[in-house]
Amino acid sequence: MNTEITFDHLNIYVRTKIPTNRYLKVFLVIVNLSAAIGLFYFVFFLQKDKPNPLPLLLPIAYGCTIGKYFLWNTFGEEFYIISTTHITYQHHYGIWKTTQKTLKYDFISTDSTNQNELTLIFINYNNEKLQEEIFRTSLPISAVDSERIFNRLNQIKIDEFGDEVNFPKIFAN
DSSP states (O other): EEEEEEOOSSOOEEEOOOOHHHHHHHHHHHHHHHHHHHHHHHHHHTOOOSSGGGGGHHHHHHHHHHHHHHHHHHOOEEEEEEEEEEEEEEESSSBBBBBOOOEEEEEEEEEEEEEEEEEEEEEETTSSSSSEEEEEEEEESEEHHHHHHHHHHHHHHHTTTGGGGGOOOOOOO
């Protein structure tokens, strides 16, 4: 798994890429381009005597469904920023990026896909005090990387209430 983790004093930045073989990437690009070109040829082939705009929806539907997943499996990246209370995430499909979304979470859970890889699950409590999943990473990260993330989050939480934040010192009686 291609995972890059960087830190600053308030946030953790994680970038995960889909580990696709170079030959598989070439194959997926060829299949995707040939399918798109074939659909456009089919659309223009149906334009016999008079213009028919309805077949133009076929390549658009392909690009929004199957073509999108081909791009994700070929060039997909997931980027998220974790603070102690919020998660900001964005997906990159190689050609376009989704907009960044920021959500508040209460705690992080994990789901193991196998022994060495974990999926992070960000959970929030709703008004009825029930847990609801607000975000789940789509690409798993290694157990070692998740341990680095949790250790750094704990360090950030400790530093938020440290001496440099100017909270009053509490002395025992």
